[in-house]
Amino acid sequence: MSHLTNESEDGMLSKDQTGSPLIDEGNSSGSAGGGIVLKKGPWTSSEDAILVEYVKKHGEGNWNAVQKHSGLFRCGKSCRLRWANHLRPNLKKGAFTAEEERLIIELHAKMGNKWARMAAHLPGRTDNEIKNYWNTRIKRRQRAGLPLYPPEVCFQALQESQQIQNTGGINGGDKVHHDLLQTNSYEIPDVILDGFKANQDAFPYVPDFPNLSTSSMLMKGFGSSQYCGFMAPTMHRQKRVRESPALFPGYNERNGIPLFDQIQDDTGDKIAQSFGLPYPFDPDPTNKDPLPFAGMQGSHALLNGNFSASKPISGPVKLELPSLQYLETDLGGWGTSSSPPPLLESVDAFIQSPPSGTVQLECLSPRNSGLLDALLHEAKTISSGKNHLSDKSANSSTVTPGDLADSCLNMCETEWEDYGDPISPLGHSTTSIFSECTPISASGSSLDEHPPSETFPGCNVKAEPVDQVWTPDGEKETSTQLDFSRPDVLLGSNWIDQSTGGPKDQAMMNDAVASLFSDDFGNNYKNMASGTPTSNQGWGLGCCAWNNLPPVCQMSELP
DNA sequence: AAAGTTATCAACCGCTATTCC
DNA sequence: TGGAATAGCGGTTGATAACTT
Numbered sequence: 001m002s003h004l005t006n007e008s009e010d011g012m013l014s015k016d017q018t019g020s021p022l023i024d025e026g027n028s029s030g031s032a033g034g035g036i037v038l039k040k041g042p043w044t045s046s047e048d049a050i051l052v053e054y055v056k057k058h059g060e061g062n063w064n065a066v067q068k069h070s071g072l073f074r075c076g077k078s079c080r081l082r083w084a085n086h087l088r089p090n091l092k093k094g095a096f097t098a099e100e101e102r103l104i105i106e107l108h109a110k111m112g113n114k115w116a117r118m119a120a121h122l123p124g125r126t127d128n129e130i131k132n133y134w135n136t137r138i139k140r141r142q143r144a145g146l147p148l149y150p151p152e153v154c155f156q157a158l159q160e161s162q163q164i165q166n167t168g169g170i171n172g173g174d175k176v177h178h179d180l181l182q183t184n185s186y187e188i189p190d191v192i193l194d195g196f197k198a199n200q201d202a203f204p205y206v207p208d209f210p211n212l213s214t215s216s217m218l219m220k221g222f223g224s225s226q227y228c229g230f231m232a233p234t235m236h237r238q239k240r241v242r243e244s245p246a247l248f249p250g251y252n253e254r255n256g257i258p259l260f261d262q263i264q265d266d267t268g269d270k271i272a273q274s275f276g277l278p279y280p281f282d283p284d285p286t287n288k289d290p291l292p293f294a295g296m297q298g299s300h301a302l303l304n305g306n307f308s309a310s311k312p313i314s315g316p317v318k319l320e321l322p323s324l325q326y327l328e329t330d331l332g333g334w335g336t337s338s339s340p341p342p343l344l345e346s347v348d349a350f351i352q353s354p355p356s357g358t359v360q361l362e363c364l365s366p367r368n369s370g371l372l373d374a375l376l377h378e379a380k381t382i383s384s385g386k387n388h389l390s391d392k393s394a395n396s397s398t399v400t401p402g403d404l405a406d407s408c409l410n411m412c413e414t415e416w417e418d419y420g421d422p423i424s425p426l427g428h429s430t431t432s433i434f435s436e437c438t439p440i441s442a443s444g445s446s447l448d449e450h451p452p453s454e455t456f457p458g459c460n461v462k463a464e465p466v467d468q469v470w471t472p473d474g475e476k477e478t479s480t481q482l483d484f485s486r487p488d489v490l491l492g493s494n495w496i497d498q499s500t501g502g503p504k505d506q507a508m509m510n511d512a513v514a515s516l517f518s519d520d521f522g523n524n525y526k527n528m529a530s531g532t533p534t535s536n537q538g539w540g541l542g543c544c545a546w547n548n549l550p551p552v553c554q555m556s557e558l559p
Numbered sequence: 560a561a562a563g564t565t566a567t568c569a570a571c572c573g574c575t576a577t578t579c580c
Numbered sequence: 581t582g583g584a585a586t587a588g589c590g591g592t593t594g595a596t597a598a599c600t601t
Contacts (some may be wrong), residue, residue, distance in 0.1 A: 116588075
């Protein structure tokens with residue numbers, strides 16, 4: 001049976017087919033030899049029958065042989081895909097059940113875009129289905145201004161992380177998720193890995209730690225654009241701005257009082273219902289499981305630089321996100337709403353949302369680079385001439401905002417020059433980076449843009465020094481446990497270079513981290529907190545110090 | 560009713576890892 | 581050991597149905 005027959009049978013000939021080139025001559029996609037035109041586009045029922053028959057006879061695999069033996073004018077790749085996604089037995093068709101949806105969300109929180117791995121947990125479902133579902137979902141939720149993950153998942157993640165940390169995930173006693181850490185050839189001290197590993201299960205997008213050297217991990221794992229995921233460059237600003245207020249759904253932008261009818265988006269409700277969540281979430285502060293605020297706390301802890309091991313945050317580690325997902329975290333999320341971001345969103349928001357809520361932080365990690373990309377790069381530069389930060393950052397608890405401000409600013413100003421156009425270490429031209437960082441007009445020129453007055457609404461934020469704000473409990477917790485969500489913990493660790501037995505560029509890392517998280521973010525955030533429009537100074541490299549984020553949203557004042 | 564928009568699904572493409580020779 | 585073949589994965593695109601204006 002020829003493809004012509006098939007086409008005539010179903011009357012289907014895709015656009016691709018008509019223009020399909022001669023596929024062959026050793027094409028790796030597996031066409032048959034002899035210059036045969038392989039068909040593309042939708043499969044016909046007769047083609048399906050041929051393929052099914054072939055697999056019955058010969059079994060799966062050796063897909064390139066299908067064409068030869070069955071006369072099917074399809075490449076092996078296409079045959080495999082068709083079989084896997086549509087023809088193989090025990091495939092489930094139809095919409096995902098609520099349970100499946102819930103599972104997908106959980107799995108995605110743990111695995112990221114590992115569709116095939118996720119599919120393994122969903123019998124009868126294909127990776128393609130899951131992928132499509134997820135991409136649709138994030139679009140939907142983005143449009144609805146809903147967080148990508150339900151608070152439940154975030155809270156669970158936090159709890160798991162906390163539990164892991166409390167049960168020895170830090171000191172290497174309990175190596176969690178070694179299945180995800182299949183190789184151990186990292187040059188990273190165990191203590192660091194443990195810290196990350198401890199969070200890996202709990203925090204979405206914590207990388208699987210592939211076989212990476214320290215530098216490569218730092219260069220890619222942390223800072224990679226896909227992880228820092230800021231606004232996708234292709235997303236229309238109007239859309240972003242329009243959606244931003246609802247990023248942290250459920251809070252009145254003006255007074256911080258839960259206002260859940262703000263998110264009575266049908267889609268969102270359906271989604272929430274789909275995994276059994278009463279969404280919008282019950283924000284009852286008396287709830288002993290302050291779900292919705294877990295992320296918030298974490299995120300604000302992140303911002304104010306006071307971390308509690310009991311309030312772990314994922315840190316700016318975000319892996320394996322599809323590009324679309326970065327749209328999810330909306331520009332201005334911090335600035336336009338105060339409702340608690342879920343874990344990831346909070347982190348994203350932390351990274352990407354300029355304090356003013358008007359700065360595009362896509363500049364931080366547009367493509368294949370990001371925070372630690374810059375960090376390492378900065379470190380090199382710093383170590384070559386600007387090591388004055390080492391001492392301060394090494395002892396993170398003593399670093400003051402002022403200590404870092406100048407340094408960071410200088411760094412931000414000068415390092416970019418060092419990088420030089422057209423390509424920055426972030427994979428951006430400096431020009432493009434800063435152009436992309438151009439703040440959205442504070443006056444809200446965009447059609448749907450919210451006025452600045454709404455940029456930092458909900459929670460009553462006091463821009464106060466951290467040490468005046470953080471609760472004693474938080475300090476206790478912080479003091480009793482290393483918090484590996486903080487880079488400065490890593491700095492504080494005595495890294496031993498396994499090859500040399502000596503210190504492992506600690507100063508370099510100190511500098512880099514300190515510089516990376518230097519004052520600009522804090523300033524911007526402070527301005528955000530105070531409602532003062534800010535510039536986007538220094539955002540090009542995501543400068544904010546973990547210990548240098550004086551402004552803090554007082555948790556006690558959260559709704 | 561028509562045009563525009565969005566959602567969904569199916570398929571392709573490029574890349575990487577693995578296997579085979 | 582290196583290159584080709586194969587398998588698999590994730591991202592993206594295109595077609596079309598459904599929905600909205």
